[in-house]
Amino acid sequence: MKRMTIKVPKIDLEKLNKERYEKNSKNKNNLSYWFSMIKDCGFKVPETHIIPINFELFKWLTSDNYSDEMIDRFNDFIISELKKNNFNTERTLFLKTGTFSDKFTFKNCKLTDINRIGYQFLQIFYSGILVGANNTNELVVREFIKSDPHIKTIYDGMPLNTEFRVFYDFDKDEVMGVFNYWDRKTMIDSLGEYAISEKKVEEFKNFRDTIPVIEKEFEDCKDFVVKEVEEKMKNVDLNGQWSIDLMKIGNDFYLIDMAMAKDSYYYDKIIKQTGKINRTKDFTGLTENIKNLITELDMTENEFLKILDHLTVSDIDKLSYDHGDIFRERDIESLFDYMYSDSSEENVNNNKIYTEEEMRAILEKSGYIIPMDNGGLYFIYRKI
Structure with a gap:
């Protein structure tokens, strides 16, 4: 496809990086923005430590200067931050940035060797850049939530636990909708292509074998989940519409992630259900x-x-x-x-x-x- 060519001014990278850094700090999807408000709401949450990224480190992470020496220094910095805060690193951990975990390459976000934490964080951050999810200035280290070892996995080790994506309006104190995170059609389309391209046919079979169990558990529990969200979120000091991700482990429900609704998958289905489409239908001035x-x-x-x-x-x-x-x-x-x-x-x-x-x-x-x-x-x- 042909691209346009226009006269584009030379970019001052230092200024641009500073603007992006400052903008990232205001991103409400950052875990540091919402986690403190929900961690005591009543749902289980994994133990979590957030490490702010200063501007110099941000510039390095968004560069291509990934020398072994710099990665080692990055690794040492993260470990020292965790030790200063008495965070237990002698266990399996879950890694993400403030907004992105790269969990569809699960070997990156699941950490079993603390000496690889810098390298794996770099993999996550770089993947975020590739998909436009590098809009954060923080690293997040979390307790890894253990699943039943018999549960099958996809994406290089991600357990297929039943997950619920609940859309909640904090201004109205009401649930807007709830969706099976592992929607059958969505997953078969995307996982099928992945299985073929990455030669991971066994993972596709894992999903096909597990999805009936997930769908039954989702249907059995969704009304309970909606009631729990309505009860536990009514006193949370957030505004606007958000997605809330809950994962079922045994009889427990862990709140594992949140994001603004408009930035969340399945939000288009909420719009269709409610009929609330804000885009103008006026074609005046159409090019x-x-x-x-x-x-x-x-x-x-x-x-x-x-x-x-x-x-x-x-x-x-x-x-x-x-x-x-x-x-x-x-x-x-x-x-x-x-x-x-x-x-x-x-x-x-x-x-x-x-x-x-x-x-x-x-x-x-x-x-x-x-x-x-x-x-x-x-x-x-x-x-x-």
Whole structure:
């Protein structure tokens, strides 16, 4: 696919890194933002220690200067921080950043050798960069929650415990919906492709054999889970709509993760259920590129808008394959980099860098992007 070329000013990396660092500190999805408010709510939570990343360390983590010496120093820094806080490291641990665990490569987030903690954190952070989830300035070390050893695993060791994703509105003190985290169709689509590409057919079989048990347990427990969330969250001092992830271990329910609802998978289903779609349906000022796309699709403008409101995974893949890309990143800076990363050095102006609003304006003016509120997606249209 052909990319546009525009005149892009030369970027002051130090300033850009500082802006991203400061922005990351304000990210409400950071575990440091919400964990202190829910850790005593009544649900079990794993013992957790959060290590803030200073600006110099942040720059190194987002660079490509991963020498053995620097990794060793990083490793020693983390261990010393844990020892200072008397955190027990002589056990299996679970690693993540403030917003991302890379759990679909489970060997990265499950730590059995403390001397590899720096290396595995680096793997997680780098994976976060690749998928646009490096919007955090913290490392998180947690107690690893043990599962029944007979439970089958996927993704290099992730136990297939029953998990519940509950959407909760803290302003209204009510549950918006609850979903089986291991949705059969979603998982068969993604895990099937993974199993073929990574030669992990056994893991696909593990899921196929386990999903009936998970689905039964989910149905048996979901009403109880909803009541527990409503009871335990009503006094939590958070605002807005959030997703709450609960994992069932034996007869216990562990609260293992939270995120703002709009940034969470299955939120599009909540929108469909409630009918609350905030995106305007006014096509005033629609760019010629998008109008051309609608013509190619042989649709009316309203039909096109309706599709954007109700996209399924298969719709997205089809639309993406034929007419552009669906971009799942919600960080406008990363989206801008994605669009213009191949701009040539000779087109660079040294006198200025773009602010976030300027980047947004350029993207919207380009006529190649439609922001879509359902699921925080962007549709990028580019002619072949």
